Amino acid sequence: MKIKVQKNERAMLFKDKAFEAILAPGGYSRSSLFGNYQFQIFDMEKALFDSPFAEYLRRHEPAVVAENFEIADVGDEEVVLRYENGSLAEILPPGTRKLFWKWGAPQQFETVKISEDYQVSSKLLTYLAQPTLRGKAVTGLQNIFPAQVPESFVGLLKVDGKLVAQLNPGKTAYWRFNRDIQLELVDTRLQSLEVSGQEILTSNKVNLRINLNAHWQYENATLAFARLAKPAEHIYRELQFALRAAVGTRSLDELLEDKQVIDRVVDQHLQDKLSGFGVRVVSVGVKDIVLPGEMKVLLAQVVEAEKAAQANVIRRREETNATHSMLNTARVMENNPIALRLKELETLEKVAERIDKISVFGGLDQVLNGLVKIGA
Structure with missing residues (x-):
């Protein structure tokens, strides 16, 4: 049997299915009289030694491994960055055991400890910012958790279900290995919350339907989510309670005479109840108050009667003023012939x-x- 190994190749020679040697470039011949020979060719353009015999060589042929391979063993609390020709080529996860050929592209390995500091370095982050624009893709990017926070937001970083940090606008990344990482984005801009269709009885048993609008924002997102599971829902419930406190303890006449009383009571209620929760209600206001149909008719009649009475008073007052004016004119003419002639x-x-x-x-x-x- 003759074997030809090219310059960019290496060959594994087997005799009777047992490993015999790794052959460098050149020509070789083996006689079948001395055994059954087989060989496997490896292209040095592919740096990884992808063979089921890798573990066998590591255990039984350490000299062969030292001569031909770069060893990449990754601990459980670290990752290894593999550089090929000086460029990042692969991220090796914890527990990896691989061999890479020495005879291909130059290999460098960088170990990163992730037992405590699991944030990706800013230097590495620049390499990964636009992976599709690189000449060669980086293997293992799926093991990095990207955390990008847009402007006007903050990010709540949770590790294994625990809130560990508040992230400002910008981009960071974290190693996924050995932990569950989540990012929740929180909008810090002014937000609107509407409480509509709230049917509440006044103290004199009149059923009102009220629509309320409030504007709120986060003062401290970390505190808000540490104390409240869902801050927006909590504010909504407090708005409902405040409405009932403002309307249920007052009569319809009181509400109609002072239309701002609901706003004041609700605002004060929220300031008291939300203090120390990391959220702030900026403004609150009643959009409209809907009366029952029969109550609308009664109020319209009351208003009509009030306006009619006012008109009658004004008419009587004008008539009285006109009569007084005529009487004064008659008195002047009675004693003044010239004035009578002018009239x-x-x-x-x-x-x-x-x-x-x-x-x-x-x-x-x-x-x-x-x-x-x-x-x-």
């Missing part, structure tokens, strides 16, 4: 404005005494 002339002027032609006989006195002939 007569004013009356004549008003009459003249309404007709086309006047024929006068006997002078002005005749006109004023009713001897007036009006021609169309």
Whole structure:
């Protein structure tokens, strides 16, 4: 049997199915008289020694391993970064045992301890920022947990179900090995919460339907989620309780006379109940109050009666003022002939404005005494 090993190859030679040697580039011949020979060719462009005999060589042929392979053994509390030709090529997870050929591309290995510090270094993070733009993909990226927090948000980092850190806007990453990592994004901007269709009885048993709107935001997201499972739902419930406290202890007339009382009571209730929970209600206001149908009719009638009474008072007052004015005018004319004559002339002027032609006989006195002939 003849074997030809090229310069970019290595061959494993087996005799009677037992490992015999690793052959360097060159030509070889073996006689079948001395045994049954077999061989396997390996391309040095593929750095990994992918063979079921890897563990056999490590245990029984240490000299062969030392001469031909780079050994990558990864502990349970570490990862190994494998560089090929100076570029990151692979992330080896904990517990890995691999052999890489020495005769291909140069291999370098960097060990990273992850027992306590499981955050990916900023240097490594820059390598992984745009993996699709690299000339060669990095194997094992799925073992890194990316944590990117957008502007106006904070990130709550949970490890094995425990909140361990609050992340500011930016990008970080963490090793997934040996732990469960989760990231919850929290919007720190002003948020709107609407409580609609709340049917509440007033103290005088009038059923009102109220719609309320509140604006709130996080003051301390870490504290909020440490004390509250769902902060938004907690605020919603407190708004409901505050509405019942504001409406249920007051009559309909009180609510109609002071429409801002609900806002004040609800706001004060929330300030008291939410203190120390890491959230803050910025503003609260009633959008509308819906009355029952029959109550609307009654209120409309009450308003109509009030307006009618006001109109009647105003009409009587104007009539009284007019009568007083006429009486004062009569008193002046009674003792002043000149004023009486001026009033007569004013009356004549008003009459003249309404007709086309006047024929006068006997002078002005005749006109004023009713001897007036009006021609169309």
